[in-house]
Amino acid sequence: MLHLRKRVLSHLLSAAPAPSTSRLLSLHRLLSAAAPAVSPNPSFAVEEYLVGACGLTRAQALKASAKLSHLKSPANPDAVLAFLAGLGLSGADVAAVVAKDPRFLCAKVERTLSPVVVGLTGLGLSPCDIARLVLLVPDNFRQRCVVSKLEYYLPLFGSFENMIRPLKHGSSILDSDLERVVKPNVSLLAECGIGACDIAKLFVCSPWILCAKPGRVLEMVACAEGIGVPCGSGMFRQALQAVSYLSEDKLAAKVDYLKKTFRWSDAEVGIAVSKGPFVLVSSKDTLKRRSEFLISEVGLEPAYIARHPSLLSYSLEGRLRPRCYVMKFLTENRLLKRHTCYYTFVKATEMEFLDKFICPYKEAAPHLAEDYAAACKGEVPTRFRFT
Incomplete structure (x- = not known):
């Protein structure tokens, strides 16, 4: 048998x-x-x-x-x-x-x-x-009880795929008490002006916020406001996500590092963080390398970088450096009809960049597309070829 x-x-x-x-x-x-x-x-x-x-x-x-x-x-x-x-x-x-x-x-x-x-x-x-x-x-x-919990979480996350992403890293959202922890946190965030869609995005990326004690979430909210991102602003979700990783001491240390690395004043740090909270959780090596490139090689002023912190989110080798070479090439050879700032070169999508800064110069600079493609692969020539 x-x-x-x-x-x-x-x-x-x-x-x-x-x-x-x-x-x-x-x-x-x-x-x-x-x-x-x-x-x-x-x-x-x-x-x-x-x-x-x-x-x-x-x-x-x-x-x-x-x-x-x-x-x-x-x-x-x-x-x-x-x-x-x-x-x-x-x-x-x-x-x-x-x-x-x-x-x-x-x-x-x-x-x-x-x-x-x-x-x-x-x-x-x-x-x-x-x-x-x-x-x-x-x-x-x-x-x-897993059924009743998923009955609440599925509409909160918006889809099964969104809900299951945090579960790949642990079961904390299913272990948490809905009535005492989860629902109060969701209500608190809604009161802070975060919409349902942004709440879902926040919890997909940082599920521990959902499961934290409500008092701890209140501290995160206060911290986000303390770095210059008020409740209801477009960056508040990102700010909340960033500060959730940091203790008060680590946050202060990161602010000091930003001031030293980018030569920012207190006001400039506030501007940068309010527009790009992600800088608080970017690695020191990443920040240092971009600072050296943007200030020393591109020649940008610290205040300019503070006003455009998204520059620090792009790939150095795959975007910042190759597009800088294109900008310098077009400028030095007087191919640009009017002055265009570096941020305009960088923020454009790849398709927009090719359409605006590569394709129009096929006849005047026949090797530009080839040199740009090589630069994006790290094979940067000493100087872009004109003929």
Whole structure:
């Protein structure tokens, strides 16, 4: 009988058919028919079962078995494996789920797992979506409250894809208390003038803000305002995201670094941060290299950079440097009909840049497009060729 059970499980896991709710609800009945209820067996070897039936490595099985020492029979784990096969998970997927959450094998299919699937299907999730959720957060999936939490989060994030992105880095949003933590934070941000779409973007990029204690979020709001970005402004979401990474001491140190690196006054730092909060979380190396290039090579004034902080967000080798060469080439050869500032060269999309600063000069400078393309690859010639 044990041999028959293993054959049934092996077939289910290797086949991994297209999942459907009706198939899922009948799979454990098929398994029960193939293998009647088994009485507790003191000799049941959990570690061997994890290797043979679940596909874990010996090391994974040894670690997982410590959490399953109470199991005396394969009956419930068999039903769970059938459930996972019904979702369309492959053998490798099943091994990943069990290794991540060994106690998933103890979940009750009829009482917990199947009702969760029915509930999530009712929210509009596809079988594929549900399978992805199991792989990412198996411990949360075996709790029926996951349905009510997703019922709140799906409209908050705007889509399943948006909601699942933070789950790739941890399950904190599903572990957090909706009534005491999450909903108060959402209400607070709405009161700060952040719209629903921006709230979703904020939580996709920085889910820890959603799960932070409301008092901590209040501190973030005050900090964002303290660096010169008032509630309701277009940059407030970005400012909030930036300060969420920094303690008060680290924020002060970063401001000092900006002043020193870009030769900015307090007022200029305020202008730069209010227009581009991302500078607070940019690495020191990134900031230093751009400062050296923009001030020493391009010849920009510190105040100019402060008024256009987005210059610091572009690739140095792929954008700032090649377009500087084009600007200097066109200027030195008097091909520009009127003065054009460097920021205009940089902010243009690639298509706009080619249309405005490369294509019009094909006859006057036939090698310009070729030299620009080489510059974008880092193969910058000593001087752009005119003929």
